[in-house]
Amino acid sequence: MEQKFYDAMADCPVIAAVKDFDGVERCLESDVKIVFILFGDMCNIAEIVERVKEADKIALVHIDLVEGLSNHDVAVDYIRKNTKSDGIISTRMNMINRAKELSLYTVFRIFVLDSRAFQSIERQRKQIKADFIEILPGVMPKIIRKVAKLSTQPVIAGGLISDREDVIEALDAGAISVSTTNQDVWFM
Secondary structure, X not given: XXXXXHHHHHHOOEEEXXXXXXXXXXXXXXXXXXXXXXXXXXXXXXXXXXXXXXXXXXXXXXXXXXXXXXXXXXXXXXXXXXXXXXXXXXXXXXXXXXXXXXXXXXXXXXXXOOHHHHHHXXXXXXXXXXXXXXXXXXXXXXXXXXXXXXXXXXXXXXXOOOOHHHHHHHHHOOOOEEEEOOHHHHOO
């Protein structure tokens, strides 16, 4: 199932992360193949996803950021039933596990803020069943390298990616892709 995702990343290693409707429209003009949707609510998330899908792009919803949805598994069922989303992004393992059961792409998002966060990744690495791990911030090549070596899942670097140099450093450190809200990077 992940092959389509891998192929899209190989074609364009930059993922557009959108946080508003203007970002959605702008990313549709770019060559990015994958879009991380970081906003929305229960009433408009299907419309947002539909707009991305109409442009023949892969759409993943950051389910933790959709207003009106809970942190219970049923939120994933809602996304699956009511949208054409290809997958979800979440910081919650229960959401990732439910999405896997529903055959959705999964990205487990981890904020690496200190050494305890890194130790947590080491402890949980066998329990993480996501298709991909996204670590934030994505401008830490040493940490990307460590996580890429530890993890059985491919690593996406996200957050604070602001220019070509950041993209190259993240990819050279072992990230398979980068996600960014910086629209200039979408058009590199």
